């Protein structure tokens with residue numbers, strides 16, 4: 001039986017739950033049955049239980065690799081277009097984040113707080129799954145046995161802490177229909193710099209050190225993180241919760257927290273975020 005590993009993307013236009021893309025493995029025969037539902041050779045019906053909403057969604061196969069090809073892929077350093085590529089998957093997440101940042105930048109300019117509430121909820125979900133659960137909780141423990149300095153990992157973690165703080169402060173403002181422009185732009189600049197740093201330096205360094213077994217274990221960890229992730233929803237409950245937090249904090253304390261977050265970003269931009 002030939003197994004296929006498939007990197008997929010859900011074609012549902014507006015769903016924001018965490019099964020919208022990922023990697024799955026299945027027998028080739030099963031894949032042939034699922035893609036038989038569509039005329040297009042690369043579109044297939046989602047396997048039972050994969051869609052978090054419980055539907056049979058149309059999934060696009062972005063990359064397919066047969067099990068027999070896995071070993072070849074692990075020997076080279078070039079894994080582009082190959083499904084057995086954990087760093088490639090993280091970089092693919094980055095492209096989704098960059099697209100979302102472009103949308104948010106436009107919405108800040110348009111003063112569209114309602115749409116910003118939705119798009120920043122989506123961004124927060126992507127960041128929590130990607131940066132915290134995939135990078136920090138899954139990938140970083142594997143790096144302990146590799147010759148990578150602690151310093152670089154600490155810098156990446158520090159960036160994550162700052163980004164999560166900035167996002168939280170920005171969204172607390174949005175819950176009260178306040179668009180904190182400076183904070184929003186800090187998130188955009190810092191996140192773009194962080195992604196450049198990971199794609200151009202950090203991931204390249206790691207990719208050279210991963211063997212086939214490690215790649216397999218990291219990919220399995222990513223899948224587990226995706227399966228376990230519970231996204232926040234852009235509804236009134238979430239908004240009310242953030243409003244309560246803002247009320248619990250005195251207004252001047254809130255402004256101090258935002259100023260401190262901005263100051264941290266400024267210093268990181270002159271240091272680690274570039």
Ligand SMILES: [Fe+2]
Pocket residue numbers: 090094130131135195198
């Ligand atoms: Fe990342």
Ligand SMILES: [Fe+2]
Pocket residue numbers: 131135156160194198
């Ligand atoms: Fe990161």
